[in-house]
Amino acid sequence: xxxxxDTGVVFTREIRPELRNPLGxxxxxxxxLVFLALFGPLLAGTPGVGQAxxxxxxxxxxxxxxxxxxxxxxxxxxxVEGGGGSLERMLVTPLSxxxxxxxxxxxxxxxxxxxxxxxxxxxxxxxxxxxxxGALAGLLLLTVLGVGLGSLSFALALxxxxxxxxxxxxxxxxxxxxxxxxxxxxxxxxxxxWLYGMARANPVTYVVEAERALFAGDLSHPSVxxxxxxxxxxxxxxxxxxxxxxxxxxx
Amino acid sequence: MxxxxxxxxxxxxxxxxxxxxxDLDIDVEKGELVAFLGPNxxxxxxxxxxxxxxxxxxxxxxxxxxxxxxxxxAGTRRRIGYIGQGNGAxxxxxxxxxxxxxxxxxxxxxxxxxxxxxxxxxALNLETLAKRxxxxxxxxxxxxxxxALGLVHRPELLFLDEPSTGLDPQNRANLWxxxxxxxxxxxxxxxxxxxYLDEADSxxxxxxxxxxxxxxxxxxxxxxKADLAGDRxxxxxxxxxxxxxxxxxxxxxxxxxxxxxxxxxxxxxxTRGDAVLPDFLRSLDAAGVKALTAEVGRxxxxxxxxxxxGRSLRENDPASEGA
Numbered sequence: 001x002x003x004x005x006d007t008g009v010v011f012t013r014e015i016r017p018e019l020r021n022p023l024g025x026x027x028x029x030x031x032x033l034v035f036l037a038l039f040g041p042l043l044a045g046t047p048g049v050g051q052a053x054x055x056x057x058x059x060x061x062x063x064x065x066x067x068x069x070x071x072x073x074x075x076x077x078x079x080v081e082g083g084g085g086s087l088e089r090m091l092v093t094p095l096s097x098x099x100x101x102x103x104x105x106x107x108x109x110x111x112x113x114x115x116x117x118x119x120x121x122x123x124x125x126x127x128x129x130x131x132x133x134g135a136l137a138g139l140l141l142l143t144v145l146g147v148g149l150g151s152l153s154f155a156l157a158l159x160x161x162x163x164x165x166x167x168x169x170x171x172x173x174x175x176x177x178x179x180x181x182x183x184x185x186x187x188x189x190x191x192x193x194w195l196y197g198m199a200r201a202n203p204v205t206y207v208v209e210a211e212r213a214l215f216a217g218d219l220s221h222p223s224v225x226x227x228x229x230x231x232x233x234x235x236x237x238x239x240x241x242x243x244x245x246x247x248x249x250x251x
Numbered sequence: 252m253x254x255x256x257x258x259x260x261x262x263x264x265x266x267x268x269x270x271x272x273x274d275l276d277i278d279v280e281k282g283e284l285v286a287f288l289g290p291n292x293x294x295x296x297x298x299x300x301x302x303x304x305x306x307x308x309x310x311x312x313x314x315x316x317x318x319x320x321x322x323x324x325a326g327t328r329r330r331i332g333y334i335g336q337g338n339g340a341x342x343x344x345x346x347x348x349x350x351x352x353x354x355x356x357x358x359x360x361x362x363x364x365x366x367x368x369x370x371x372x373x374a375l376n377l378e379t380l381a382k383r384x385x386x387x388x389x390x391x392x393x394x395x396x397x398x399a400l401g402l403v404h405r406p407e408l409l410f411l412d413e414p415s416t417g418l419d420p421q422n423r424a425n426l427w428x429x430x431x432x433x434x435x436x437x438x439x440x441x442x443x444x445x446x447y448l449d450e451a452d453s454x455x456x457x458x459x460x461x462x463x464x465x466x467x468x469x470x471x472x473x474x475x476k477a478d479l480a481g482d483r484x485x486x487x488x489x490x491x492x493x494x495x496x497x498x499x500x501x502x503x504x505x506x507x508x509x510x511x512x513x514x515x516x517x518x519x520x521x522t523r524g525d526a527v528l529p530d531f532l533r534s535l536d537a538a539g540v541k542a543l544t545a546e547v548g549r550x551x552x553x554x555x556x557x558x559x560x561g562r563s564l565r566e567n568d569p570a571s572e573g574a
Contacts (some may be wrong), residue, residue: 006356009296009356011354014346016344017343017344017345017384019489079406080342084337084338084341084345085335085337085338085339086337086338086340086341086349087355088333088337088339089335089339089340089400091305091355092303092335093356094325094328187361249304250304250324251305251306251324
């Protein structure tokens with residue numbers, strides 16, 4: 001019960017500056033927007049993308065990319081607060097440590113969903129066909145992935161509290177390979193077998209494939225359970241590592 | 252209010268184990284205002300971090316505000332206020348929002364938390380800044396906000412880690428005015444760390460001097476200075492032979508120590524310099540040595556530190572200012 005209300009306290013604190021300055025939401029999605037605008041149009045006619053509008057193939061991936069770029073950098077704010085002293089200040093209150101992580105992750109999720117909806121709104125006039133039930137399911141799957149990535153990012157930030165450069169180093173080293181190996185930008189079907197093998201080892205790949213099926217309205221596609229499994233696994237690992245990190249940040 | 256026994260914290264630096272705090276035994280009673288004074292790296296902050304549940308001790312026990320920090324960290328946190336070296340409020344968060352959040356973190360209901368935030372904004376002259384993001388405040392304003400954040404839940408014990416570092420003298424005085432007034436109103440116990448000698452001397456009622464992780468002296472500033480340093484009596488005479496003779500006479504004063512003669516200046520440390528000086532001058536007259544000037548210097552806590560360790564606290568100061 002206390003953890004629940006404490007989560008509300010943390011979430012309220014975190015979301016308030018976002019609500020006061022909604023423009024910040026757009027800054028957080030620059031990279032996916034750039035890919036959408038400057039890379040998306042190149043996909044028309046690419047084999048493996050499908051017969052329909054390339055947006056139908058590309059947008060679900062961009063939504064996942066949003067989750068990767070946005071949520072994975074969530075730890076940045078924690079890093080700043082750890083350096084400044086406000087994290088310490090909150091650690092010397094009876095606030096639940098789990099709530100300190102979950103509340104922050106929830107704020108990331110709200111931001112992520114708002115950005116995803118914005119992206120969909122942008123591509124709707126460009127010929128993207130929306131299947132409401134599938135899209136909702138897709139956003140739910142995105143939420144699960146976001147919980148995991150956000151928590152992992154917080155855990156990384158806590159671990160690197162004394163040396164912030166480690167955070168950026170690890171984050172940047174992991175992020176781009178994860179994006180490239182997930183088949184967000186180009187289909188991996190024709191990839192050399194070693195690259196294809198690496199893509200199959202990347203949990204994000206399964207989430208991207210499930211998102212494509214879901215956004216196409218195909219809720220019973222065989223890729224969906226794999227995507228759910230991958231996202232849930234990332235979420236569980238992230239939450240476990242993240243709450244452990246937050247608990248160990250003080251006594 | 253604070254009781255520690257054998258409190259120790261060691262860190263591993265590469266392959267070496269460094270003991271930042273060793274065998275700390277301290278007892279602070281309710282209502283005291285205690286300063287932990289020592290050079291940077293002496294173990295002040297490490298001790299404070301253990302007492303405030305931020306850092307687990309390597310050994311020993313600590314009972315803070317009636318709670319064992321290891322067994323009941325949450326209970327400790329409920330009863331103490333902590334004002335760290337950094338800024339308690341996040342840069343992007345509004346001043347009043349952070350105060351309300353802090354109240355909520357301590358379990359105050361929403362309306363009570365808002366009421367308390369407004370009360371503290373008024374008490375610390377922050378009302379006009381309520382809607383400003385904390386990152387836009389000046390150094391002195393931020394420090395006042397830190398104090399407000401530490402007091403939201405009316406703690407019985409307040410910890411301050413280097414509260415006035417980086418503040419100009421005017422802001423420092425202003426900050427202390429607030430702290431002392433709030434203490435008078437609430438009767439809370441205050442435990443602070445500082446490397447400013449004058450701050451420990453003028454503000455604290457009890458000073459613990461810490462060096463290399465150990466408490467090496469613990470008393471009121473007045474008694475520390477009287478017992479451990481003594482007054483410095485300095486006279487000048489006409490020539491060097493006179494100075495040598497004066498030093499000889501000075502050496503016979505019962506409490507005299509650190510007697511030095513440099514050129515025509517003779518200086519010594521004694522207890523109650525004001526009482527010793529007239530006798531000293533009469534003895535000089537009797538010996539035919541004419542004193543040209545005479546003065547009694549009151550000791551500082553730096554003299555205390557110097558007599559305890561052979562080093563000056565001030566020597567550490569310029570380097571530590573930027574740290």
